[in-house]
Amino acid sequence: MSKQDLVREVETFMLERVIPTEAEHHHQMQEASNRWTYTPVMRELRAEAKAKGLWLFPIPEELGGRGLTLTEYAPLCEIMNWCNHGPEMFNCYTGTISNTTAMAKHAPKQLQDKYLKPLADGDIRSCISITERNVPSSDPTDLQFDIKREGDEYVLNGVKSWATGGAMDECQFYLVLGATDINAARHARHSMVLVPREAKGLSLGRIETVLGYDDAPFGHCDLIFDNVRIPVANLIGNEGEGFLMMQSTLGVGRIQLGMGAIGAAERAMREMCSWVETRMIGGRPLVDRQVVTDAIARSRIEIDACRAFILQTTERMQAEGMKAVRGEIAQLKVLAPEVALKVLDRAMQFHGGAGLSYDTPIAEMWAHMRTVRIGEGADEVHRDTIAKLELRRQAAWREANGQ
Amino acid sequence: MSKQDLVREVETFMLERVIPTEAEHHHQMQEASNRWTYTPVMRELRAEAKAKGLWLFPIPEELGGRGLTLTEYAPLCEIMNWCNHGPEMFNCYTGTISNTTAMAKHAPKQLQDKYLKPLADGDIRSCISITERNVPSSDPTDLQFDIKREGDEYVLNGVKSWATGGAMDECQFYLVLGATDINAARHARHSMVLVPREAKGLSLGRIETVLGYDDAPFGHCDLIFDNVRIPVANLIGNEGEGFLMMQSTLGVGRIQLGMGAIGAAERAMREMCSWVETRMIGGRPLVDRQVVTDAIARSRIEIDACRAFILQTTERMQAEGMKAVRGEIAQLKVLAPEVALKVLDRAMQFHGGAGLSYDTPIAEMWAHMRTVRIGEGADEVHRDTIAKLELRRQAAWREANGQ
Amino acid sequence: MSKQDLVREVETFMLERVIPTEAEHHHQMQEASNRWTYTPVMRELRAEAKAKGLWLFPIPEELGGRGLTLTEYAPLCEIMNWCNHGPEMFNCYTGTISNTTAMAKHAPKQLQDKYLKPLADGDIRSCISITERNVPSSDPTDLQFDIKREGDEYVLNGVKSWATGGAMDECQFYLVLGATDINAARHARHSMVLVPREAKGLSLGRIETVLGYDDAPFGHCDLIFDNVRIPVANLIGNEGEGFLMMQSTLGVGRIQLGMGAIGAAERAMREMCSWVETRMIGGRPLVDRQVVTDAIARSRIEIDACRAFILQTTERMQAEGMKAVRGEIAQLKVLAPEVALKVLDRAMQFHGGAGLSYDTPIAEMWAHMRTVRIGEGADEVHRDTIAKLELRRQAAWREANGQ
Amino acid sequence: MSKQDLVREVETFMLERVIPTEAEHHHQMQEASNRWTYTPVMRELRAEAKAKGLWLFPIPEELGGRGLTLTEYAPLCEIMNWCNHGPEMFNCYTGTISNTTAMAKHAPKQLQDKYLKPLADGDIRSCISITERNVPSSDPTDLQFDIKREGDEYVLNGVKSWATGGAMDECQFYLVLGATDINAARHARHSMVLVPREAKGLSLGRIETVLGYDDAPFGHCDLIFDNVRIPVANLIGNEGEGFLMMQSTLGVGRIQLGMGAIGAAERAMREMCSWVETRMIGGRPLVDRQVVTDAIARSRIEIDACRAFILQTTERMQAEGMKAVRGEIAQLKVLAPEVALKVLDRAMQFHGGAGLSYDTPIAEMWAHMRTVRIGEGADEVHRDTIAKLELRRQAAWREANGQ
Secondary structure, three states: HHHHHHHHHHHHHHHHHHHHHHHHHHHHHHOOOOOOOOOOHHHHHHHHHHOOOOOOOOOOOHOOOOOOOOOHHHHHHHOOOOOOOOHOEEEOOOHHHHHHHHHHHOHHHHHHHHHHHHHOOOOEEEEEEEOOOEEEOOOHHOOOOOOEEOOOOOEEEEEEEEEEEEOOOEEEEEEEEEOOOOOOOHHHHHEEEEEOOOOOOEEEEEEOOOEOOOOOOOEEEEEEEEEEEEHHHHHHHOOHHHHHHHHHOOHHHHHHHHHHHHHHHHHHHHHHHHHHHHEEEOOOOOHHHHHHHHHHHHHHHHHHHHHHHHHHHHHHHHHHHHHHHHHHHHHHHHHHHHHHHHHHHHHHHOOOHHHHHOOOOHHHHHHHHHHOOOOOOHHHHHHHHHHHHHHHHHHHHHHOOOO | OOHHHHHHHHHHHHHHHHHHHHHHHHHHHHOOOOOOOOOOHHHHHHHHHHHOOOOOOOOOOOOOOOOOOOOHHHHHHHHHHEEEEEEEHHOOOOHHHHHHHHHHHHOOOOHHHHHHHHHHOOOOOOEEOOOOOEOOOOOOOHOEEEEEEEEEEOOOOEEEEEHHHHHHHOEEEEEEEEEOOOOOOHHHEEEEEEEEEEOOOOOEEEEOOOOOOOOOOEEEEEEEEEEEEEEEEHEEEEOHHHHHHHOOOHHHHHHHHHHHHHHHHHHHHHHHHHHHHHHHEEEEEEEHHHHHHHHHHHHHHHHHHHHHHHHHHHHHHHHHOHHHHHHHHHHHHHHHHHHHHHHHHHHHHHHOOHHHHOOOHHHHHHHHHHHHOOOOOOHHHHHHHHHHHHHHHHHHHHHHHHH | OOHHHHHHHHHHHHHHHHHHHHHHHHHHHHHOOOOOOOOOOHHHHHHHHOOOOOOOOOOOHHHHOOOHHHHHHHHHHHOOOOOOOOOHOOOOOOHHHHHHHHHHOOOHHHHHHHHHHHHHOOEEEEEEEEEOOOOOOHHHHHHHEEEEEOOOEEEEEEEEEEOOOOOOOOOOEEEEEEEEOOOHHHOOOOOEEEEEHHHOOEEEEEEOOOEOOOOOOEEEEEEEEEEEEEEHEEEEEEEEEOHHHHOOHHHHHHHHHHHHHHHHHHHHHHHHHHHHHOOEOOOEHHHHHHHHHHHHHHHHHHHHHHHHHHHHHHHHHHHHHHHHHHHHHHHHHHOOOHHHHHHHHHHHHHOOHHHHOOOOOOOHHHHHHHOOOOOOOHHHHHHHHHHHHHHHHHHHHHHHHHO | HHHHHHHHHHOOOOOHHHHHHHHHHHHHHHHHOOOOOOOOOHHEEEEHHHHOOOOOOOOOHHHOOOOOOOOHHHHHHHHOOOOOOHHHHOOOOHHHHHHHHHHHEEEEEOHHHHHHHHHHHOEEEOOOOEEEEEEEOOOOOOOOOOOEEOEEEEEEEEEEEEEEEEOOOOOEEEEEEEEEOOOOHHHHHHHHHEEOOOOEEEEEEOOOOOOEEEEOOOOOOEEEEEEEEEEEEEEEOOOOOHHHHHHOOOOHHHHHHHHHHHHHHHHHHEEEEHHHHHHHEOOHHHHOHHHHHHHHHHHHHHHHHHHHHHHHHHHHHHHHHHHHHHHHHHHHHHHHHHHHHHHHHHHHHOOOOOOOOOOOOOHHHHHHHHHHHHOOHHHHHHHHHHHHHHHHHHHHHHHHHOO
């Protein structure tokens, strides 16, 4: 299959398999005695996608992926996100991609043998655990979670929260970021360790909701570590490099996130455009109202500008490296969910009750997208970064041009 | 108790009883085997409020209320809505007020004896059932639900949806608006009838969610009427006057809704102001950031202007009647939730995860407020009305002033 | 004439005399050999208004005014501002009102005899001179202009800028705020003195434009003081009290400004509503387009909320004093021009070229209103104040309520 | 000079010659006895630019241009628009480019000899005259201007308005679009003819202002045609093809316009960034305020997304032709001025008085950019087009994908 064909394959799979089974998936979830495992339809679709080679797109082929470059991967991220649980069907959930990457690059062979292969195969799942309730995600160098070395072991104590996917039955290990040396320089305090699900002293805490969604089967839960002991061999990378390691996967993650927002917005556009053609009000279809078409046009303008910018940034990131587009990835982190939320909100409004309930995926997509303005650094913090870079660039420009 | 004291009494009850038990209520709801009945804490608080005379404020004293005028009642609506379920504690849920009023004015004595007293006493609950899935709420004269007279009975057939509170165990009757003469003039097609919960042929359908919330214990459900037969004596008011009757309670409802939005916004302000003083980011409290204080100031500006307008409209409605402020109640219907949503969204953003989850009431309030932009006529429809009135007024003004 | 009649009288004068002569005024101004004096039509209208007793509304009758209270005056401010030069027709330009008030309260009798009477009579004009180019208006205690006492004289040195009306031939004196003791506490540094037009060493500097408008015949100019000497008897009030004196007139000024913005917005509404009914596009009048009517509705919503808030604040200011509404006058200072600019911008858009040129007063009103977001403290500074007051109030509330 | 060098050359010319002489140009214009001719500094700069080969960039070399493709030209459009009169320095005013192109393609040789060469050489100027006061620019097929053939002559009657540059002394001919067959199909009604400046019966009418700017030396004026007779040889292209001819130059014009808006926004960013570093308020530079840096970040986000979209569209237009990007050029027509106006407004706000006056180019740039939302089709009309295309595309997509 050529890479161009891949786009069409993923589109087809989304249109023929994922979207038509959304309601069934929702229904199975509602009926489930256990909400924290894949629904039958999810299992089925994942198996199908894998069989077709629609799997782990940006991961090297030797690990079972398709080895796509970032520019090749980006358009797929849009398509997969026509549905909130779309990426999971292709084993392309952001955390899976970044954990697979981190494990492949930095984990000792023995951990790779035990965890990396089944993760890439989709037989197990993993969870990246960073967030602490009292530390804004905007400032990860402030994380306090305690990892203390004692002989050949690390002892973990503390509570991690908002661990997405951490409560799934399939989740067999956690990559936990914690402070191994809280007094070191800000960027050298933290290390990443692998904690097996069955570790003694590890328990699951409360499960969060986002607006009213528990985001099952993935969910967001507390992880309570009470003197959890793991061998030092479970260290991923080197001590003190946890933060840098985490940052190194950021670029891909941001492109996924940005193009994912575009995908959500495009889904909203489709729902909105087809709805307004048939929904009658006062004897005329909604599409006859200019406030409706005006909103559709605004949405198209905003989506296309945002996508053009993300794709431009993706190309530059691939060509020049992540550092060269540091400002741009902050920019898209702010812009993409803003655009998607606007488009989703318009779709919600025109759908009336159907836009709020499970009749359409709009409300749930809105809720998910709302978290993006907060997670991995709030908008306000990214704008601070962007402004700092801008002021520095302007000063350099004035200097260079004698202004 | 003077009416001035009443304001303080309600404030105190909200601050000392309702808000401190929010978490307990939520917890009880989560643990409940039956989500469709009051939680123990709700029962307790309702009993307490009633005992204090904090009950049915705008309803005449002979019905067990406090007989407040609209201008007296409006400030209480703000306070009760510091919490989504606040009004229920005082038996002042909007539907309860309007059903009590409609029953008192238009129901035959026999129905009053059986239903009105227990409703006013808070022993039972009722549900107003208007919405049909295929008819935008913007255009209620289009409602299709079939009420056919056969001899001494009405026969009801059809599905009503989004019946708020309709699935509660306490709900003992439904006021159903349906077409008794679909070929009559638009405003004379519909009649209102009382259907007892136990009516044969009536069943509950699916329960909606609003951004993931099922809004238990009230909820929004489908009501399925399959040849439901009720005596003609269950007619409320006259045949063909259902729509007008419904409209006549609109004014009070809109003030409740508008001041309720103000209440939600003020709650968000409080949560936001106290949170940002203690939440640290980069070693400084959030309140040190000017984007935070700027948002607080914007919120204050927007809230106060909106409240001033609603109170001004309330006074005019009381003095001049509802027709005189027809445009203004459309205006506040659009403005109040817009303001509340903006303030709630800012509070959500600064709270981070706590603004999305059950840690604060912000997310649930946002979801509730989002429905207000859709229910009882979407914003777009009200703006159409407002523009029509404005153009007419301007034309009259030009005429009168020879312009 | 009763005060109720006054409203109608002012409306009539605006509609029959001021608005119909706008084009003539503009034309006379274009043809004028000297742009810095009243046009003939202005002179004529001022004389007419004065003859009718439509003059100096909020100023005591003994000074030739009408002695209106603030709540009586506020509605007139709206009406007079249907046209940028409207207030001047009634000798109610903001600076005239505040200078008349300051002179009446604080000037020695000899100065009153010479300057106050002709000012109130409209025979001369005055200018309040505060702004310095390098000091943001947001922070007037930083003003540096030097007033040094030498024996029985004050010696003034420095440049004042944006002196509105300062270049008019009719301007016979300046009230200048300068530092008499730059080392005193911030609010005690400045004094106000009267400088006659003919003072030696005083010259006029450059004239500013506002978005291309020179705002003739009033204008905004630099005043250059080069060793200007005036007798100490020209001190208004006491030394070191200049800032407080200026602040004391603030309340009335803000109400004028706020209601003036409402007046501008209402004018824009009228222009917009009548224009869209006749302007054809694609064979249908503009008013048939829902984006047009939607914008009209939004404008009505925003204007009415803003006006309700200003009137509520006016009442409270009159009843409780200016300090009680310190936050509110900051709020309206931000809100009113924001609303007016939005409405004017919509009117501009729908008018096309006519909205940009002199065919309508819209563009010039927009430009004037844009200055309001900057002058007397930028929006951002007022929002800082509002947030500070809010946080303080919230803290007090928590304290009082044991939250 | 390579094309890469060209970018730097233009930047350098803007930075060293055009921007430093802005104040001088403004001063010369203020002092000029005749506002409708180039200022001396403009003449000087145009001669310099031409001598350096910085001239008519997108026009073929045989006509004296540089023969740049659209993708090569686009970045220069941004740079030239760092100043409102920038493009004129390089003989790249939009109308000059489109008239040169139209004349080169469609004018008979004799007209080319007489007018095209001096136009390309910059010795004369031209004016495209389309707008009629009573026809919204959104609907050019409605234009009524009368061109009647009588024997070997066309007779022109009517008034054209907003003829930009039409009053300049240098303007030697007008390309006038008028109806030669008002009853033909909408797109075949109009023809374009060349009218020499000295034509009998042609006179100049009133000159418009934009906000308060007369945009001298270019200006926008009425052209009054009273039985103006021209030989039929002055027809440009064929009869009935005027509208199509006009449309054919649209693509390049839109890219110029869009990138020009980006250039204006970048100029605003520079002015804003350098100003806030030195402007003090309350003892600290403005840049210390987070509302300032937040606005800078928002501006960067908006500008970069808009530019990425325009450049993407430019590439597609070059590769696939204008029809393929019909929606996109409407999208950028709406988006680009919206972004520029937002950035300019922020710069205006932070500059205070300097942002409103001639101290900076911000106010004049804002006024110019405001016209772009109106000219060549108002935003609302373009959004209508965009929505229509979107709904059609969505329907096709559903059809193709069996949705």
